[in-house]
Amino acid sequence: MEYRFREIEEKxxxxxxxxxxxxxxxxPARPKCYVLDMFPYPSGAGLHVGHPLGYIASDIYSRFKRLKGYNVLHPMGFDSFGLPAEQYAIEHSIPPAxxxxxxIKTFRAQLDRIGFCYDWSREVRTSDPSYYxxxxxxFLQLFDSWYDRNRRQARRISELKSILAIDGNKDHPCPGNPSxxxxxxxxxxxxxPSQEEVLMHYRLAYCGYGEVNWCEALGCVLANDEVVNGVSERGGHPVVRKRLRQWYLRITEYADRLLEGLATVDFSESMKEMQSNWIGRSQGAEIDFEVQTAGKPSDPRRRIRVYTTRPDTLFGVDFMVLAPEHELVPSLIxxxxxxxxxxxxxxxxxxxxRERMAEKRITGAFTGSYCLHPFTGKPVPIWISEYVLAGYGTGAIMGVPCGDERDHRFATHFGLPITNILGEAYNGTEANPTKDAVLVNSGFLDGLVMRDAIDKAVDRIEATSIGxxxxxxxxxxxxxxxxxxxGEPFPIVWQDGIARxxxxxELPILLPSLDDLRPGPDGEGPLANLPDWASTPQGTREVNTMPGFAGSSWYFLRYMDPANEQAFCARSASDYWRQVDLYxxxxxxxxxxxxxxxxxxxxLFDLGYIGFDEPFKRLVNQGKIGGDSRIAYRIRGTQQFVSAGLKDSYETDEIHVDVTMVDGVExxxxxxxxxRPDLHNAEFILEDGKYRCGSRLEKMSKRYYNVVNPDDVVERYGADTFRMYEMFLGPVEQDKPWDTKGIEGVHRFLKKLWRLxxxxxxGSIVTEAAPxxxxWKAVYRLVRRIGEDTxxxxxxxxxxxFMIAVNELTELGCHKKQALEKLLVALTPYAPHVCEELWEALGHTDSILDQPFPSVEExxxxxxxxxxxxxxxxxxxSEITLPLDADRTTIESAVxxxxxxxxxLEGKPPKKIIHVPNRMINIVL
RNA sequence: GCCCAGAUGGCGGAAUUGGUAGACGCGUCAGACUCAAAAUCUGAUAUCCGCAAGGGUGUGCAGGUUCGAUUCCUGUUCUGGGCACCA
Known part of the structure; x- marks a missing residue:
């Protein structure tokens, strides 16, 4: 009987x-384990071989944990709201739904062929009304909450109202409007209305105004990377910055906890670093500079507030730079x-x-106004420049050219004088961002090392009430x-300017079906084109929708209790499954x-809905599988194609060739x-009778014709081979190329296993004889290794x-049931179909999926x-075989x-003999 | 510019704590079986010198620490990723 993988896998x-x-x-009787994949966006292109890499790894881990006695939750679903479906609808008149x-059907079919152990009864789809x-x-809970900085937790708005009615806001400064x-x-x-306006500045989900890239011609908002040189990438229409009403999540209130929480989770160091860089916590001071209005006494109500992490350099300030959007700009010109x-x-x-931040050229303009240095009273010119962004800090910086490279270039470019507060540490041509220089020209900070001056400066700034x-x-x-x-409609209506x-x-607020997805008037979304839907007795509906990350921010909770109609997830369910053990x-x-x-x-933890405040205990990042493109070389202006080894003798153009037409490089x-019709008359210049293609690693993408569909691989070699081959390619975390060539080796391994x-x-050649x-050694060495490696x-x-073990057992001629059974159980997580088939062939009537993972007989x-x-x-x-318990004398004489x-040695005695037990022996001459 | 990761045979990669570099697989070469092919099996395969025994070199590059370095340290080049005039 041969290894008929198609039959076996289907069966x-x-x-x-x-x-x-x-x-x-x-x-409750078994320990739980929650293994989660980041759910996919079901794109029209379907899965390629890069997608399942992480899914296979988590599937193996899930099955392994199940053998180890865990109750494993391993669900899958779809992140099914998103822009591509909307774009597709506009282009092809097919509704996103x-x-x-x-x-989703396509994805599901592709996933099913690979033999994943998902509990599909728990599938979630973010675009399903029962989910959204x-x-x-x-969202309503976030809208109805604020962040109590003293208690460091979210609380209800009703509690805030009581507090404000008793004490005002002295203990709870307003995060949305600090003044x-x-x-x-x-x-x-x-x-x-005034109270609601105040509350809005506290809410965790709030409505405010923000600048967006507005394209008048397209009538919609564009993402940063859709804008190139001030025009839209699509169509090249002008794009301007426009203030629009937007909803926000007050994630900044959680910044510290998000930072601290990183210490409690098992993420890679680089991942933690990326997150903490994004959060970007810095310590410094806010300092107010009074604006000097020409000919008038200074007006304390007109101040420019800057944020700096280097208050020690305050005496080196030679100019101020404001973001062009800064509210004081018009009055300063x-x-x-x-x-x-x-x-x-x-x-x-x-x-x-993005352009403003990436720009290397220095630009700016002088407003004509000056402000006063808070300690010296020196007039400081106020400039505007695009490199200062309104959204960061206070939207204004103090320019210290001798200590900051960017400020130095700004000063040099505009010919501004540069004050040296660094003494010899400043060479006059280049800023020095050191903290170790001794300050000069710095008033009360003179003679201090900058590092120590920081605190001193802030103390004085606070004492003199300038910051x-x-x-x-x-x-x-x-x-x-x-x-x-x-996307998800907001459960909000507007009533006389108040968000209710x-x-x-009334939930869910259903997304109405809509044939024409053109943008609405005044920068609003398509839902604004449905006045009948938007107008309700209570007021006008919010016509924006929620962003892609809304549904994916909590889906891991829904899997725990997917059909619950009373709650997003019963507390009993989240108390049992708790955090995702592996993401x-x-x-x-x-x-x-x-x-x-x-x-x-x-x-959700703060509000008492769940009992843990970090969702993912352990995170593993799978690498990307790159496409291995194949390239043909067409001699320019002809229909002649020249083989890769000969192409340098010609002037050629590169043509990406569909990888399915190439065997290796041939x-x-x-x-x-x-x-393609245009290649019908192609002629080839061969080398050694073959046409060799060039190859290049790049993104797996339709346009490079290098996409490999897992369906094709599964069809040809089977799911078990595919699963093992994806794992065999290299470490999961690493990026790697897809090369179908090596798959034969893995397939051969499974055939060899089958022949045991x-x-x-x-037919069956398995015996009952004792191994x-x-x-036993071959089997147990394998079992130990698989346990550790998995x-x-x-x-x-x-x-x-596995390959080594099967080779060894083949060589030993081992067809003994007792030994082979253990091999099968260990292999099940990797190649479940063939293992289940062979398990049955051994005469078992129960499933191999629930066998205990073998223990090692040491x-x-x-x-x-x-x-x-x-x-x-x-x-x-050389090499010498010695007993492990040999003493030093025995070893030395043997050596x-x-x-x-x-x-x-050439007759001389060795200087030293180093013996590391069970490792090696080294002789020093 | 800053931060992170990486660089090992013809290729993917292995070497878990500083201890036999190249496991395993692919490919290639040689052989067996066969009328032949496929499949399967066996052997060789880092590189240079050498008939061989043996020896030299070798984990991007240059140094260092060590009896011993792919592994640790310093510098450097290149590749990939992230962030970016972040005040």
Whole structure:
């Protein structure tokens, strides 16, 4: 009987389905393990071989944990709201709901063929009303919450109202408007709209204004990378910055906890670093500079507030730079500078934020105004420049050219004088950002080392009331609304300018079906084109929709209790399954998705809905599988194609060839001619009778014709081979190329495994005989290795371990049931179909999926002697087998008796003999 | 510019704590079986010198620490990723 993988895989996929083998439920008797994949966006292109890499790894881990006795939750779903479906709808007039449904079907079929152990009864789809009902519900909880900085947790708005009515806001400064300060009587005297406006500045989900890239011609908002040189990438229309009403999540209130939480989770160091860089906590001071209005006494109400991490350099300030959007800018522009600044402001408005930040050229304009140095009273010129962004810090910086390189270039470019506060540490041509220089020209800081001057400076700044010590974050609040259709509608109506939450009983607010997805008027989304839907008795509906990360911020909770209609997830379910024990996904979500879901988890924890405040205990990032493109070389202006080795003698153009027409690098020229009509008459210049293609590693993408569909691989070699081969390619975390060539080796391994059990003509050849010590040794060495390698995610070495064991057992002629059974159980997580089939063939009626992972019988692995490598001065020269318990004298005499050693010693005694037990022996001459 | 990761045969990669560099697989070469092919099996395969025994070199590059370095340290080049006039 031969290894008929197609039959076997179809058979067992069917049986597992019928038996509901992968359904899990809460079982307090067993330890739980939650293994999660980042769920995919179901794109129209379907899966390619890069997608399943992480899925296979987590599947192996899940199955392994199940053998180890864990109750494993391993679900899958779809992140099915998103822009591509909307774009597709606009181009092809197919509603997003329809194309999404279709794509999910394709994905599901592709996933099923690979034999994953997902509990599909728990599938979630973010675009399903039964799911987004709870996304809307969580939004309402965030809307109804504020962050109590003293208690460091989210609390209800009703509690805030009581506090404000008793004490005003003295203990709870307003995060959305820090200068807001009022006592209880003021609060009580406010009318409702004023109170609501104040509350909005506290809410965790709030409505505010933000600048977006607005393209008038397209009538919509563009992402940063859709804007190139001030025009839209699509169509080249002008793009300007426009202020629009937007929803936000006040994630900045959680900045410290997000930072601290990193210490409690098992993420890679680089991942943690990316997150903390994104959060960007810095310590410094806010300092106010009074504006000097020409000819008038200074006006304390007009101040420019800057944030600096280097208050020690305060005496080196030679100019101020404001963001062009800074609210004081219009009032600072003097008559003489009107023309210049206006031209500059207009130019800046066409620049995207990304361009402004990436720009190396120095630009700016002088406003004509000055402010006063708070300690020296020296007038400091106020400039505007695009490199200062309104959203960061206070939107204004103090320019210290001798200590900051960018400021130095600014001063040099505009010919501004440079004050030296560094003494010899400043060379006059280059800024020195040191903290170790001794300050000069710095008033009360003179003679101090800068590092020590920082505190001193802040103390004086606070004592003289010109500023405050402050912690600042680079991270900004998350924009939470999109002017799009295919997303969750907000459960909000607008009533006389006040945002009113809709009652829970009205959820879900269904996304209405809409044929024409053109943008609405005034920068609003397509839903604005549905006045009948938007207008309700309570007021006008919010017509923005939620962003892509809304649904994905909490989906891991829904899997625990997917059908619950009373709650997003019953507390009993989240108390049982708790954190995700293992989360696998790509690094591209490092700062977006992972930070948002961490914040949502913390907020839900604060409000008492779940019992943990970090969603993912351990995170593993799978690498990307790159496409291995094949390239043909066409001699310019002809239909002649020249083989890669000869191409340098010609002037050629590169043509990407579909990888399915190439075997290794050898092109199937007939298939190539038939590929496209224009290649029908192609001629080939061959080398050694073959046409060799060039190759290049690049992104796996349709346009490079290098996409490999897992379906094709599974069809040809089977799912078990595919699974093991993806793992065999290299470490999961590493990026790697896809090369189908090597798959034969893995397939051969499975056939070889099969032949340990089956003979092509005789059928089963398994015997009941007791395995020899050597056979047990091979098996237990494997079992130990697989246990260790699987636990530490070293799947590639695990696969090689299986190959070694099967080679050994083949060589030993081992067909003994007792030994082979253990091999099968260890292999099940990797190649479940063939293992289940062979398990059944051994006469078992139960499933291999629930067998216990074999334990290691150490006695078969005990070694008594060791073939020691003998090194002379660190270079291996010989080998001597010695008992492991040999004493030093025995070892030394054995070593010195060795002929090779004697040759190197040349009669002289060795300086030293180093013996590392069970490792090696080194002789120093 | 800053931060992170990486660089090992013709190729993917292995070497878990500083201890036999190149496991395992692919490819290539030689052989067996066969009328032949496929499949399968056996052997060789870092590189240089050498008939061989043996020896030299070798984990991007240059140094260092050590009896011993792919592994640790310093510097440097290149590749990939992230962040970016972040005040």
């Amino acid at each position: 067992w996929q069917g049986r597992w389905e019928t038996r509901q083998s992968y359904r899990v439920s809460q079982d 329809v194309s999404t449904e279709h794509n 009902r709870w996304t809307q519900w969580i 807001l300060s009022f006592d209880a009587s003021v609060w009580t005297a406010m009318n409702e 003097t008559a003489g500078q009107q023309t210049e600044t206006e031209a500059y402001l207009e130019w800046v408005s066409s620049r995207s934020e 405050l010590r402050r912690v600042n974050y680079r991270m900004r609040d998350a924009a939470y609304s999109r002017q799009r259709y295919w 939450p809709l009652p829970e009983c 696998i996904g790509g690094t591209e979500h490092a700062v977006g998705h992972l930070l948002y879901s961490r914040m949502w988890t913390k907020a 092109l199937d020229t007939a298939a190539f001619r038939g590929w 059990f089956m003979d092509e003509t005789k 020899s010590d050597a056979e 636990e530490r995610f070293s799947f590639n070495t695990a696969v090689s371990g 006695r078969y692995l005990v070694e008594t002697s060791k073939a020691y490598p003998i090194a002379i001065n660190g270079k291996t020269r 010195l008796a060795d002929l090779v050693v004697q040759k190197w």
